[in-house]
Amino acid sequence: MTTLAHFQILASLLFVIGLFGAVTRRNAIVVLLSIEIMFNAANLSLVAFWRYSPHPEQLSGVMFAIFGITIAAAEAAVGLALVIVIYRYYKSIEVDGMRSLKG
């Protein structure tokens, strides 16, 4: 039988894969996609918690997941739009090239 721990370990693994991509890849699009992977891992974890919770009728995990998906969609839209603008401006989407955050 599948236990809650299986789901959580799987979600952790996916989250860690996403994190690895986000800190390693130089291409801004891939970084954004990695962040989407992390979002999905978190949603998987939330829904699994809901499935195994003592009060599933509260639907808390499901609600969190739905809102998470919504916010991730908004983030992806703005993020990818920014990537396009950055490309037009720098002619490159290498994240290492963007250093104007430096104080």
Next chain:
Amino acid sequence: MDTAFIILSLITVAGAVWAVTLRNLIHAVLSLVLFFFGIAGFFFYLNADFVGWVQILVYVGAVAILAIFAVMLTHNLTAEDEPGFFSLRWLTGMAIAATVGAVLWFAIRSNAAMSQTAPAGVASNVADIGRKMMTDWVVPFEVVSLLLTAAMIGAIVIAMEQISHRK
């Protein structure tokens, strides 16, 4: 562990790993689509049908397409100068990922509630979700709708600025 769980796990993990490692960006996005389908499969498996459909609609239908557009609009089909497997960059990333993973593993392992099995008869139907969303969750619901509007306007404004610059 049953067969469905194992198959879905393989699909999602493979999709995720390919998505973050493949050089060809189009291939990476397609792996990501695979990953999104896997996650949606998990949602169905967990009786959260509605979330599963939303996942497919939003991620596969919108985010992945958006990503492909972004790849094509930036003329950046392959990431040429990504570092190699044993570069310092990859090793650092792996070390960080391993650290975080160890913490998560430790947290999951030290929690007794994690070993429970799934209770029967847990399901979510759309009517309940809709009712909840309009009662207990109405404030987050409105806030999220505001956020979506803001994101939409923001994306348009960013694009329009570019158009006016080109004139």
Next chain:
Amino acid sequence: MEPATHIPWIASHLWLIPLLPFLAGGVSALLPRRCRKLSAGLAIGAIGISTLLSFCALAESILRGLLPHAGRQWSAMQTHEAWHWLTEFTWFSYGTTSLKLGFVLDPLTAAMATMVSFVSMLIFIYSLGYMDRDKNFTRFFTFLSLFAGAMLGLVVANNLLLFFICWELVGVASYLLIGFWYHRPSAAAAAKKAFIVTKLGDIGFFAGLLWLYHATGTLQFYTPDHTGALEQATALAGLPGIMGLSLAGTIALLIFCGAVGKSGQWPLHVWLPDAMEGPTPVSALIHAATMVAAGVFLVARTYPLFQASPQVLTLVAWIGAFTAIMAATIAIAQNDIKRILAYSTVSQLGYMVMGLGVGGMAAAMFHLLMHGFFKALLFLGAGSVIHGCHNEQDVFKMGGVKKHMPVTFWTYFVGTLALAGIFPLAGFWSKDEVLTAAFNWGGGWFHKGPFALGCIGVFLTAFYMWRQVCLVFLGEYRGEKATVGHKQVGHEEAETQHETVPGVPHESPAVMTVPLVILAIFSAFMGFSGLPEHANLIHHFLSPEHAPHHVNWFVIATASALAFAGLGVGHLLYGVKPLAADEPDPLKAKLGKLRDFCRDKWYWDELYEATVVRFANIAAVVVDLGDRLLDGVTVGMGLLARGLSFINDKFDEHAINRSFDGSCGTVRLMGRCFAALQDGRVQSYLRLVAVAAALLAFWFFLK
């Protein structure tokens, strides 16, 4: 405690009082600049409704507190206990504890809210006239509304955290309003100074707040089950704190730091006179009538903590007395009409703090309320004079204004007598209460000190106020009658004023004089609410559990005699023979060097320059050295040398500039070291975040 069923409507809707001005401020912040009438109307309407609600609250409180006993002997009230009407709500909860905020309606709240909202309303109306020509009229009313909302929120709060939030909002509003004419360097500097100096006190306040939460587990002042922070004061008095004080004493001392900053007590009084750079209605509203009273109100609100520690009360009394006398001596030698009033405010706040210190909470609050009326009156009167004299602020360039501005003169006259403490105006009764409380404080010469200082202060107060009246209103006009136009004090101020016949003072419009008249009436008659002994309604209302003082004819006679003596000496020096233009201050001949000492404000600014600012500069060097030693691998020796020479350069600049920039410099230098961590790459930030989160989680598990 009243059972929950008896809570009247107003007590459970107390939050409306601060909310309305906040809303008005929020809406007018969004209005375009041209909507002048709408924004002013919103602000005045909101504060007007708040005033009505405050009056409702006051009426309910009076019904609850005084009337049940009206038919009986007054003495029956002496054993009556304190009461509060509470409403509370949960802000958020974490785990099993929740952070509750709430509002309280008790006599203190009712009296303070009424005074604050009423005076604010009059000042709002007055501002219509005063700021008439200013192009940032809308912004001004936005800030005023923000201020009024924060101040009223502070008054009705039943929670030290909510109190602190509003307290800081009041500070922000004050900063914005002092620096309203921000393009004028002196105004910008004054705003910065006010903000930083009061923040010094707020550090203490915040530490006290945290400590109180740690010790009692709650920040509610009162709770329905009597476990509020203040209701545990006696228990705290039994626990040890620092420096030999009890825990209650330590917390009280820390909270008092906040009050010292906000109420301009020595040694943090230096910001208040500089704050007069703001528009005059702001000076009246914030730096005379309401905001500076917040510190006194804070002490009155947390008074149980202070009562539990006699040592802290002694310190409070002495600081108050010292401030009262020091500021009064400075006030006698100032030339700027607003600065005289500013130092007078510092001095009167000293009286209030002294009253708190000697155990007369009701007396101090009485003086606060009365002072709110007559000091607002004086400031608005001063504003009217400045307005009428074409932005002249130097009293030696005025004179004879009486015949040009009769309404302003007579109202100012009433305010002067009230402040000087002349029978039967408001200041007489309230100052008498404070002095009687000081007189009755303990035995021995040490405990008579504040009383003696207070009495000298009475003489000085009467003197400097009469000096001002003589110089401004009597005699002949000494302004630049011959020259065409007016002095160009600043473009903005020039824009605010009416272009009439140059050189001759003129009366202000009705929108400015009517508030003056109303305030004058209040200043004249409100004092009767606090007649000594059994008829002392204010005392019975505010502090029902303590008996009022008996009439002390010695105190009354001494104070009145000294006040008349002050007026008399002032008249001898300035009134008998009116000064001609360019004639020096006759005080110079009489006091010599002592006058210079007073005129230069006891050299406090210079002292802080030589000590605090220099210390901050040295500390900046030391801290920087330490940081660089730790960071030595990445920051080479060359950079070190460069940094040191940079600091040397800065050090010279600051020693010459004589500003508070030194402390900012420390922060900047530390920031420079941390900047090494920030290479501008998002991914390195992300790496840091991930590692830090993992380490934190590990630490959490292992603990």
